[in-house]
Amino acid sequence: MSPEDQIPRLRDLRIKIFSDGADLDSIIDAYQAGLVKGFTTNPTLMAKAGITHYLTFAREVLRVVTDLPVSLEVFDDEFDEMYRQAHILNDLAPNVYVKIPITNTKAESAIPLIAKLSGEGLKLNITAIMTLAQVRDVFEVLPDDAKAFISVFAGRIADSGRDPVPIMQEALDVLRPKPGAELLWASPREALNILQAEWIGCPIITVTPDVLKKAQLFGKDLDEFSLETVKMFYNDAKKSGFRI
Numbered sequence: 375m376s377p378e379d380q381i382p383r384l385r386d387l388r389i390k391i392f393s394d395g396a397d398l399d400s401i402i403d404a405y406q407a408g409l410v411k412g413f414t415t416n417p418t419l420m421a422k423a424g425i426t427h428y429l430t431f432a433r434e435v436l437r438v439v440t441d442l443p444v445s446l447e448v449f450d451d452e453f454d455e456m457y458r459q460a461h462i463l464n465d466l467a468p469n470v471y472v473k474i475p476i477t478n479t480k481a482e483s484a485i486p487l488i489a490k491l492s493g494e495g496l497k498l499n500i501t502a503i504m505t506l507a508q509v510r511d512v513f514e515v516l517p518d519d520a521k522a523f524i525s526v527f528a529g530r531i532a533d534s535g536r537d538p539v540p541i542m543q544e545a546l547d548v549l550r551p552k553p554g555a556e557l558l559w560a561s562p563r564e565a566l567n568i569l570q571a572e573w574i575g576c577p578i579i580t581v582t583p584d585v586l587k588k589a590q591l592f593g594k595d596l597d598e599f600s601l602e603t604v605k606m607f608y609n610d611a612k613k614s615g616f617r618i
């Protein structure tokens with residue numbers, strides 16, 4: 375068996391791949407391609423995509439995606455208002471997971487709100503988590519039968535110069551006693567992160583369409599890949615008419 379044969383193809387992975395973005399066409403494409411098992415977005419992605427009417431966008435997504443989880447984020451700084459928004463988003467469709475940031479912008483903990491909403495039976499996606507202490511705090515207040523995604527921003531942890539893999543492994547251990555609380559590897563930086571998440575047994579990773587596209591190269595023959603790269607340089611130099 376060649377080393378290439380040992381690299382799993384996307385379709386053979388156990389990990390659930392979610393698509394992270396706010397471009398409706400990409401969401402529809404990903405849904406129809408059948409590769410992804412859920413969708414996530416956030417206010418920054420929505421702003422970048424030029425969305426101006428939050429609920430219109432949310433309803434459009436939910437009209438297409440009816441049978442996979444869709445995470446939609448609250449965006450106020452007051453917990454009472456987040457609570458109100460959470461119920462509105464939750465009531466849009468049964469497949470909504472309401473995203474609650476782990477704190478507000480004043481660094482006040484969202485844990486009481488998470489406890490309340492989760493206790494009321496809302497499915498949550500706790501977002502912007504970067505420390506194991508935050509994972510433990512969330513774990514403590516989730517009901518035993520809670521349905522929740524615990525979004526740890528592994529890519530941002532890596533951006534800070536820390537290896538996210540041991541942190542994600544420990545987060546898995548923390549969450550293990552409550553199987554409905556699933557660790558979600560958020561903010562990946564490259565396709566390899568999908569395999570790193572798979573190897574440690576992380577149940578979910580959310581990836582942007584560009585990372586997902588790169589992951590279709592898993593197992594590609596490296597001699598072939600090298601030759602394609604050489605051809606790319608050659609053709610681009612030619613097209614540009616470079617001379618030395």
Ligand code: G3P
Nearest residue numbers: 394416529530560561580
């Ligand atoms: O899923 C989390 C993602 O939307 C944020 O990623 O790239 O801004 O760290 P990033």
